Amino acid sequence: MRKVATVKAIYDSDLKQLLQNLGILDKLIAGELSCAVCGCLVDLDNLGTIFPLGNDVGVSCDSSRCIRVVTTTGVTT
Ligand SMILES: [Zn+2]
Structure with a gap:
């Protein structure tokens, strides 16, 4: 859950700048x-985690299940 807290913590300051830098804003x-993980639509309201995915950047929604999958097992392709 640490990564999630990180996302939430930077949400009000420079999350958008970070997303811009990553090219996904x-x-x-x-x-x-x-x-x-689950394939649902992710936007600024339900962004849970951000992680490297190959040469790209992957995201997950804020469902506890999806966040757990990303933070404990990781996502491969
Ligand atoms: Zn999900």
Whole structure:
């Protein structure tokens, strides 16, 4: 749960800047990103985790199940 807390902690300060730097802010706002675990739509309201996924950046929703999968087992492809 530590990574989740990190996301929440930076949410009000520079999360958007971080997302911009990662190149996924526009996709998030446009609704083009989906949870790597359950496949649901992820936007700024339900963003749970951010993690490297190959050469790209993966995200998960804020469901406790999905966050647990990402933070404990990781996501492969
Ligand atoms: Zn999910």
